Structures are given as structure tokens and as C-alpha cells.
Amino acid sequence: MFGKTARQDWIFLAIFAAFVLSMPVTLAPIGAGYPDLLQKFAIYGLFAIGFNILFGLTGYLSFGHAAFLGVGSYAAVWVFKLLTVNAVPAVIFAVLVAGLFAAAIGYVSLRRAGIYFSILTLAFAQMSYNLAYSVLTPLTNGETGLQVQLLAQGPVTDYINQDVRILDQWLGVKEVGVPSPSLFGIEMSGWPGFYFAAVMLIAGMFIAQRIFRSSFGMMLRAIKSNQTRLNYTGVNPRPYLLAAFVISGMYAGLAGALLAVIDPLAGAERMQWTASGEVVLMTILGGVGTLLGPFLGAALIKYAENIFSAINEKILHATFAWLPDGLQNAVVEIAGLFVGKGWHLTLGLLFMLIVIFLPGGLMEGFERLMRLFRRRGGAHAEREG
Amino acid sequence: MAAVLRIEDVHKSFGGLRALWEVNLDVEEGRVHAIIGPNGAGKSTLLNCLIGRLTPDRGTVTFEGRPLIGRKPHEINQMGIARVFQTPEIFEELTLLENLMIPAMAKRDGAFRLNAWRRVTRRGELMEEAEHILEEVGLAEQRHRVSAALSRGDKRRLELAMCLIQHPKLLLLDEPTAGMSRADTNNTIDLLKRIGEKGITKVIIEHDMHVVFSLADTISVLARGTFIAHGKPDEIRNDPKVQEAYLGGVEA
Amino acid sequence: MDAFLLQFLNGLDKGGAYALIALGLTLAFGTLGIVNFAHGALFMLGAFVAVSVNKLLTLEKVVLDPTRKTPWGEPVEIRTPYVETWLGDFGRFLVDWSVPVSIIAVIPVMLLIGVVMERGLIRHFYRRPHADQILVTFGLAIVLQEIVKHFFGANPIPQSAPAMFAGSADVGALFGLPPGTLVYPWWRLIYFLFAALVIAIVFAFLQFTTWGMVVRAGMRDRETVGLLGINIRRRFTTVFGIAAIVAGLAGAMYTPILPPDYHMGMEFLVLSFVVVVVGGMGSLPGAVLAGFLLGVLQSFSSMTEVKAILPGIDQIIIYLIAVIVLLTRPRGLLGRKGVMED
Numbered sequence: 001m002f003g004k005t006a007r008q009d010w011i012f013l014a015i016f017a018a019f020v021l022s023m024p025v026t027l028a029p030i031g032a033g034y035p036d037l038l039q040k041f042a043i044y045g046l047f048a049i050g051f052n053i054l055f056g057l058t059g060y061l062s063f064g065h066a067a068f069l070g071v072g073s074y075a076a077v078w079v080f081k082l083l084t085v086n087a088v089p090a091v092i093f094a095v096l097v098a099g100l101f102a103a104a105i106g107y108v109s110l111r112r113a114g115i116y117f118s119i120l121t122l123a124f125a126q127m128s129y130n131l132a133y134s135v136l137t138p139l140t141n142g143e144t145g146l147q148v149q150l151l152a153q154g155p156v157t158d159y160i161n162q163d164v165r166i167l168d169q170w171l172g173v174k175e176v177g178v179p180s181p182s183l184f185g186i187e188m189s190g191w192p193g194f195y196f197a198a199v200m201l202i203a204g205m206f207i208a209q210r211i212f213r214s215s216f217g218m219m220l221r222a223i224k225s226n227q228t229r230l231n232y233t234g235v236n237p238r239p240y241l242l243a244a245f246v247i248s249g250m251y252a253g254l255a256g257a258l259l260a261v262i263d264p265l266a267g268a269e270r271m272q273w274t275a276s277g278e279v280v281l282m283t284i285l286g287g288v289g290t291l292l293g294p295f296l297g298a299a300l301i302k303y304a305e306n307i308f309s310a311i312n313e314k315i316l317h318a319t320f321a322w323l324p325d326g327l328q329n330a331v332v333e334i335a336g337l338f339v340g341k342g343w344h345l346t347l348g349l350l351f352m353l354i355v356i357f358l359p360g361g362l363m364e365g366f367e368r369l370m371r372l373f374r375r376r377g378g379a380h381a382e383r384e385g
Numbered sequence: 386m387a388a389v390l391r392i393e394d395v396h397k398s399f400g401g402l403r404a405l406w407e408v409n410l411d412v413e414e415g416r417v418h419a420i421i422g423p424n425g426a427g428k429s430t431l432l433n434c435l436i437g438r439l440t441p442d443r444g445t446v447t448f449e450g451r452p453l454i455g456r457k458p459h460e461i462n463q464m465g466i467a468r469v470f471q472t473p474e475i476f477e478e479l480t481l482l483e484n485l486m487i488p489a490m491a492k493r494d495g496a497f498r499l500n501a502w503r504r505v506t507r508r509g510e511l512m513e514e515a516e517h518i519l520e521e522v523g524l525a526e527q528r529h530r531v532s533a534a535l536s537r538g539d540k541r542r543l544e545l546a547m548c549l550i551q552h553p554k555l556l557l558l559d560e561p562t563a564g565m566s567r568a569d570t571n572n573t574i575d576l577l578k579r580i581g582e583k584g585i586t587k588v589i590i591e592h593d594m595h596v597v598f599s600l601a602d603t604i605s606v607l608a609r610g611t612f613i614a615h616g617k618p619d620e621i622r623n624d625p626k627v628q629e630a631y632l633g634g635v636e637a
Numbered sequence: 638m639d640a641f642l643l644q645f646l647n648g649l650d651k652g653g654a655y656a657l658i659a660l661g662l663t664l665a666f667g668t669l670g671i672v673n674f675a676h677g678a679l680f681m682l683g684a685f686v687a688v689s690v691n692k693l694l695t696l697e698k699v700v701l702d703p704t705r706k707t708p709w710g711e712p713v714e715i716r717t718p719y720v721e722t723w724l725g726d727f728g729r730f731l732v733d734w735s736v737p738v739s740i741i742a743v744i745p746v747m748l749l750i751g752v753v754m755e756r757g758l759i760r761h762f763y764r765r766p767h768a769d770q771i772l773v774t775f776g777l778a779i780v781l782q783e784i785v786k787h788f789f790g791a792n793p794i795p796q797s798a799p800a801m802f803a804g805s806a807d808v809g810a811l812f813g814l815p816p817g818t819l820v821y822p823w824w825r826l827i828y829f830l831f832a833a834l835v836i837a838i839v840f841a842f843l844q845f846t847t848w849g850m851v852v853r854a855g856m857r858d859r860e861t862v863g864l865l866g867i868n869i870r871r872r873f874t875t876v877f878g879i880a881a882i883v884a885g886l887a888g889a890m891y892t893p894i895l896p897p898d899y900h901m902g903m904e905f906l907v908l909s910f911v912v913v914v915v916g917g918m919g920s921l922p923g924a925v926l927a928g929f930l931l932g933v934l935q936s937f938s939s940m941t942e943v944k945a946i947l948p949g950i951d952q953i954i955i956y957l958i959a960v961i962v963l964l965t966r967p968r969g970l971l972g973r974k975g976v977m978e979d
Binding site for chain 2: 005006210211213214215216217218219221222224225226228229230231232233234235236239240243247
């Protein structure tokens with residue numbers, strides 16, 4: 001922690017910002033230079049960075065963080081429906097709602113630690129998911145999902161299907177058809193959407209970096225290290241944990257809001273526990289407890305998902321056309337298991353391989369490589385970056 | 386002198402087993418008070434009753450006139466009581482300097498303070514103090530090492546330093562030299578003597594008579610769950626009851 | 638009264654499935670200290686062993702009958718399962734009873750899968766943190782799921798119970814109700830009895846054999862048993878194999894109740910984990926008790942009368958109970974001190 005000076009942190013942040021903003025160009029050669037995918041890099045990167053503040057620093061493994069993502073999305077869409085399609089109020093409101101929700105769930109769940117904590121968070125997330133599909137349909141529109149709709153003509157009887165957008169109306173914004181979210185007139189789909197998310201990502205990274213370097217961050221790492229000592233050192237870990245939980249919930253809410261900004265449709269499937277599992281994977285893959293790792297993990301998984309799920313038999317045959325016919329068919333048959341609809345198989349294997357061989361994630365892998373090159377015994381066992 | 390720590394009529398049993406009964410003790414300010422006794426005499430139980438890990442069935446424990454029983458460990462620490470464990474409890478994954486910063490911050494900021502923006506390294510006064518204490522316990526060269534890499538003796542020294550940085554009014558030491566070599570033990574005794582000059586009240590629970598007689602001003606002997614003798618080291622050494630408890634050590 | 642009783646019965650078979658899965662989960666956790674997120678996948682694999690057995694038994698021989706024509710002028714195909722041609726009536730019986738018959742295949746197949754899993758993967762994670770165990774088994778569960786999906790497709794595959802049990806039993810008659818007021822599918826009753834039987838066998842095995850004694854001792858104090866010079870590794874493998882068999886049996890017999898699909902395991906896993914935690918990590922009776930309890934409560938909460946008062950309660954009851962139990966009894970209903978407390 002002390003190994004990094006303020007100057008090094010600023011340099012890191014500047015490089016990170018430059019990289020993120022230039023992704024449309026730099027990642028074009030590997031086929032990732034289009035907005036839909038890069039938006040996902042930024043949004044899930046934020047989700048994972050926030051998750052890591054809880055899991056990476058305190059070691060508390062939440063299996064229910066997708067609930068906050070979902071709540072963020074719903075909150076944002078409601079702002080679009082009731083107030084304005086401007087993205088800023090939606091994002092702010094979503095972050096606040098997700099934070100409140102996280103405070104309530106965290107307050108209860110943090111009474112327990114270890115696997116009990118994981119099960120409690122899972123239970124709360126599953127409850128939210130199930131309720132979103134059933135009783136809370138007036139708020140979530142159930143399976144159809146919550147959407148931005150046409151403005152109501154005359155008195156409103158059904159807020160799910162008739163929007164009011166009080167603020168926009170008051171400002172005299174003219175609407176033709178169903179409007180899309182915008183930032184003071186710039187429509188938030190495609191590239192502008194990406195840049196909006198990218199700026200949020202950079203801000204999120206900056207805040208995470210401050211937290212990592214602060215007294216608060218050190219207390220969180222102390223919680224992971226030895227709670228007994230911390231107790232007898234005069235520190236009450238509970239409020240620190242709750243603060244970390246709420247902050248990471250707010251990151252998730254922000255990610256959820258951004259998903260709604262680029263595509264204003266919120267569905268409950270975002271809250272399912274598989275989605276919670278995905279953010280765990282992203283964090284682990286990149287490197288738990290590191291600054292950059294979670295973003296890398298998120299980007300890699302979204303990239304791999306995109307590549308692998310797009311490959312079909314035709315592409316495989318073309319790739320392996322140089323093989324003799326019989327062998328070609330066999331290879332395509334086997335490779336076909338892992339791509340297209342079988343992408344999840346690759347994901348599962350990736351999951352296992354990482355946990356088995358590289359528990360520290362990609363960041364540890366880089367570190368090992370660096371050490372191999374430098375061949376200098378590093379007394380500093382620091383894993384930040 | 387006034388008693389800082391006062392234990393009155395403490396009883397504790399586990400099921401049918403009486404671990405402590407009619408335990409009374411006054412620890413005077415600035416003194417080094419050793420509690421000795423054969424294995425199973427109830428020393429650890431007593432200590433755990435002091436620091437909030439166990440709740441006695443009966444009796445009171447007061448520190449500077451304020452009751453300790455029912456308080457949480459972090460509240461007890463905030464009152465000015467620090468504790469060294471039998472097996473060192475330190476933050477193994479963190480560096481030595483960080484290990485010291487945490488108790489220093491706990492002392493400065495209280496049980497909770499959300500300080501998520503300012504860099505730790507900007508808190509210069511705390512850094513300086515941490516460096517200073519590391520110097521004092523002889524671990525300054527290793528300040529950037531991860532503390533898991535320390536030897537057992539050094540870990541204990543680190544833990545002691547973590548307590549000292551808080552400037553406690555009362556320091557509880559649970560077998561501070563257990564498992565140490567003779568040389569390490571003597572180093573620790575010297576260290577404890579040096580910090581003794583600062584006037585911190587200390588309660589030492591110890592097995593090793595060499596340590597006890599080198600350090601203690603007052604000794605209390607616990608046997609079969611109650612105190613059988615209090616006194617100056619010389620008085621204790623020649624007390625027949627004590628000799629019987631140790632030599633006839635049936636309860637060992 | 639009869640509606641009440643019906644819901645109670647409804648809860649029993651689901652509770653039986655929860656209890657069986659939770660039993661294996663607890664067994665693996667209590668002795669091996671492993672948090673196995675792939676346990677639900679074992680349940681699913683058992684179900685698909687039953688599906689495979691059924692598919693094998695119903696492999697058909699196709700003969701063209703030139704004497705009869707379809708409306709399109711094609712010769713009519715006569716399809717007869719091979720087992721029927723070879724074994725006659727007994728073959729027909731086998732096809733009809735394919736689900737119970739599959740037990741014969743489930744036991745060795747699941748044992749094999751369990752042993753391979755333990756030797757190949759789980760063993761290397763005994764000393765790793767629980768978070769790592771959760772993650773690696775979670776990955777394994779996805780892999781197993783996807784493999785099954787590749788071979789069997791994504792759609793549920795209905796299986797039927799033997800014709801003998803196809804109908805419903807007039808359970809009401811047993812309680813002196815007029816006939817026809819409380820009828821209940823035979824197979825669900827059978828499933829409950831089967832679950833009870835398997836549980837009884839596992840408990841008897843643990844209670845009355847020396848092997849079981851060592852395992853129980855291991856659940857209490859793993860390190861000491863290791864010190865006694867008992868070959869723990871072999872026993873660990875066997876324990877895991879048994880857990881796999883129990884999960885597999887639970888899955889195979891459940892197929893007539895719920896047509897199996899590749900992700901059924903995950904749904905049951907999440908619930909079973911909650912069951913284990915409610916029962917108390919490491920407590921076998923706790924797992925069984927909580928399994929039935931939650932199954933029955935879930936069933937009651939889906940009664941219209943209950944839903945009228947507490948809308949949506951049926952959707953969350955299990956999780957709600959988990960939250961309440963964990964907050965009031967941190968170790969679960971029958972949990973012991975010192976299990977997973979850090």
C-alpha cells in the first residue's frame with residue numbers, strides 16, 4: 001500500500017483513462033471496436049470494481065449483488081418514465097436507491113460472516129428476484145420488463161404503460177414517438193452511450209483508488225486479515241463492513257442505471273443469482289483485491305462471451321478447412337461444444353482453470369510473468385495495481 | 386495508590402465445572418501485577434472475563450470505576466485496555482507499518498470513522514509515531530515486510546508494539562514469552578521493563594517463574610479457581626501454600 | 638381440513654427431494670469440509686441417468702408392414718422396443734418400470750462420477766478457502782450442465798411413472814373423509830416413501846457400521862480421526878461417492894414429478910443450500926428435518942388463503958425462513974458449535 005505514491009496513482013489513473021477512452025480505436029484490431037460491446041466492458045467493469053471493494057478488501061463473498069444491479073435499472077427506468085429522459089437524474093436516483101437497498105440488506109446480512117453471509121445475501125437477492133416477478137409486478141411489470149412508453153394523453157390510469165415525464169413536460173420538450181435516454185439532447189445509444197459509461201468507469205476507478213489508499217481501505221483489509229485483533233484494537237468492524245457493502249451496492253446500482261441508459265428496459269433476470277455469480281467470476285478472473293483486475297476480468301469475460309457465442313459451425317469449418325475432411329468434421333464437432341450456444345461450457349471451464357491454477361487471477365499471472373522477466377526476488381508482496 | 390482494575394467476587398462455571406469462584410483482585414496504578422498458577426487454575430478464564438469474551442455468572446469487574454462486564458471488546462479497548470494474546474494476533478497479510486497504523490488510527494479515530502478519501506500516507510503524525518515505535522521494538526528495518534514473514538518472537542514484539550502505540554492505561558499480557566527461546570525471552574523482559582518506565586499498568590499472566598520474578602511488583606497466585614495468595618515476589622516465593630499448590634500440583 | 642392435508646402431502650415429496658440433496662451436501666461438508674456447489678448437478682445427472690436408461694430401453698426396431706398403407710400411400714411402420722422383442726412381457730414390464738429400474742444404473746454410475754470428481758478435483762481443494770471451493774465447484778456445475786445440454790437438448794424430457802402408479806390414491810379415505818375428497822398422485826407418495834427409505838439406510842449405515850462410526854467421528858473432529866492412522870483419504874472418497882449416489886437417486890426418482898432439464902440442478906442446489914444452512918451446517922438430522930420442514934412450509938404458503946393475506950409469500954418463504962433462522966439461531970436448527978464460524 002505504501003509502495004504506491006500519490007504520483008504513481010495519478011499516472012496509473014491517467015493511463016487507465018487514456019486506455020478506456022481510446023478503446024474504440026485500440027481494441028478495433030481484435031474485433032471489439034464497436035459500441036455495444038465496449039459499453040458492456042465499461043458497465044460490467046464498474047460492477048466488478050464495486051464488488052471488489054467488498055469482496056476484495058474485506059473477504060466477504062456476497063452472492064446477491066445482482067439484486068442491486070437490478071434495482072438500479074428499475075430505478076433509472078422509473079425516472080425516465082416519470083421525470084425526464086435525461087440520464088443524469090436517473091443515474092443519481094438509481095445510485096441512491098441501490099445504496100438504500102444495500103444498506104437494508106447489508107445491515108441484516110452482516111450479522112453473520114463466512115458462508116452464512118453468502119447464503120443470506122443469496123436469500124435476499126432471490127427474494128427480490130422472485131418478488132419482482134410476482135407481487136411487485138406493479139413496479140417491475142413482471143416478465144415483460146419495465147420500459148419507457150409513450151406520453152399519456154389525458155389522465156393517467158396505468159403508470160406502467162403511460163409515461164408522464166413531468167420535468168420534460170415542464171421544460172416543454174417535444175416528443176415524437178417513444179424517446180430514448182439522452183444527455184442534454186445527445187442520445188445515449190451507440191458511441192455517446194459508450195463515452196458516457198466510460199467517463200463513469202473512470203470516475204468509479206478514481207473513487208475505488210481513493211478508497212484503497214485511505215484509512216477506510218486499510219481498515220477493510222484489516223477486517224479480512226484478522227477480525228479478532230481488530231476487535232481488541234478498539235475498532236468496531238460492523239459499520240466499516242456496512243459502509244463497504246453500501247458503496248459496492250451503489251456501484252452495482254450505477255452499473256444497472258447505465259444498462260438502462262443505453263437500453264431503457266429493465267427485467268428481473270438481471271437480478272438472478274447467475275448474474276451475481278458472473279460478477280464474482282469477473283472479479284476472481286481479474287484478480288481479487290487489485291484495482292485493475294476486476295475491470296480486466298469483466299472486459300475479458302464480455303469479450304470472450306461475444307466472440308465465442310458468435311462462432312457457428314460455418315465459421316469453424318472455414319477455420320479448419322485446411323484439415324482433411326474426416327478430421328475436419330471431428331474437430332469441428334468437438335470445437336462446436338465450446339462455442340455458440342455452448343459458450344457457457346467454456347465459461348465454466350475457464351472458471352475452474354482460473355481457480356485451480358491462478359487463484360490470484362490475471363493480475364497474479366502478470367506479476368508472475370514480470371517476475372520471470374526481472375528475475376529479481378521481490379520482497380514486496382504487494383498486489384495492487 | 387488507587388486500584389485501577391478491580392475484580393470483585395467473580396464466579397464462573399461451565400456446566401457443573403467451577404472455573405472461578407470468589408475471585409477478588411485489585412490492580413494498582415502503574416504496577417506490574419502478575420497472576421500465576423498451575424495449569425487449569427483458571428487464569429485464561431479470568432482474563433477472558435476481563436476483556437469481554439466471557440461473561441461471569443456473578444461479580445463485577447471495574448476499570449477506573451467503570452464496569453467492564455457486558456461491554457464489547459472494542460469498547461473495552463477504547464477505554465484504554467490493550468491485550469497481548471498467547472499466540473500473536475496480528476494482521477498477517479499487511480506490512481509491519483500498516484499493522485501499527487491500524488491501532489494508531491483506532492486510538493485517534495475511535496471505533497468507527499469513515500475516512501475514505503484522504504490517503505493514509507498523508508496522515509504524517511501517525512506514520513511518524515508508527516516508525517518510532519518500530520524503532521523502539523527493534524523492527525524498523527522490516528517495516529515494509531508482510532508481517533506473516535516474521536519469526537514468532539518478532540510477531541510477538543510486533544503485537545506488543547501494536548498495543549503500545551495506543552498508549553494504553555492497562556496492558557494485559559497473556560503468557561508473553563510462551564514458546565520463546567531463552568534469548569528471546571530475555572529480550573522481551575528487557576522490552577517490558579523499558580515500557581514499564583512509562584508507567585503503564587500491566588497484568589501479566591505467566592507460567593515462566595523467571596519472567597514473573599524479573600518483572601512483577603505484585604504477584605497473585607490462582608489455584609483451583611480462586612486466589613490463594615497475594616504479595617511481593619519474595620513473600621510469594623516463601624509462601625508454603627503456594628509451594629504446595631505448585632509442587633503438589635494435583636490439578637495440573 | 639382436506640385442503641390442509643393436501644398441502645401437507647404436497648410438501649412431503651418436494652421436502653423429500655430437498656432432504657436427500659441436503660443430506661449428501663451435509664455429508665460432504667461435515668466430513669470433507671467441502672462446500673460443494675456442484676451437488677445440484679449430481680441431482681441433475683441422476684435424473685439424466687434415468688432418462689438415458691429409458692432411452693435405451695425404448696430403442697425401437699422399425700419394421701415396415703407392406704400390407705397396410707398410410708393415407709399417403711407409404712407402408713406403415715411398426716415400432717417395437719428391442720427389449721420387448723427379446724424379452725417379451727418382461728421387456729414390456731422393463732419399459733413401463735424404466736424409472737425405478739434405472740436405480741440399478743444410477744448407483745454404479747453416480748458412484749463412479751462421485752469417485753472421479755473427488756479424486757480428480759475436490760481432493761485438491763480440502764485445504765483451500767471455502768470461497769475457492771465454492772467457485773471451483775460452481776464452475777464444475779456449469780460444465781456438467783452444458784455437457785448434458787449438449788447431449789439432451791435444452792427442453793425438459795418428461796418421464797412417466799410405471800402405469801401401476803400412474804393414477805392417484807384416495808388418501809382421504811384413510812382419514813375417514815368421503816371418497817374422492819382427497820386424492821393424491823401415487824408416484825408422489827412413492828417418492829416420499831423412497832426418500833424416507835434412503836434416509837433410513839444412510840442413517841443406519843452411519844449408525845451401525847464401524848465404517849459409519851469413523852465417518853461420524855470425522856464429522857465431529859476431523860483432525861483427531863486423521864491422527865488415529867485411519868486411511869482418511871479412501872474414506873473421504875467413499876463418503877463423496879455416497880453423497881453422489883444419494884443425490885443421483887433423488888434426481889432419478891424425481892423425473893416423473895418434474896421433467897428433467899439441464900438446469901434443474903441449480904434451482905435445487907440453491908434451495909438445498911438454504912436447507913442445509915437452516916438445518917445447521919454439518920448436522921445430518923438437521924438437513925433432513927429442515928428439508929421436510931421447508932418443503933411443507935413452501936407448500937402451505939402456496940395455499941390461496943395464505944396468499945390472500947400475504948401476497949407473494951409462496952415465492953419467498955424458504956429464503957425468508959433462512960433469514961429468520963440465521964439471525965435468531967446462527968448455527969441453524971440443529972447445528973453444532975464451531976462449524977464454519979469464521
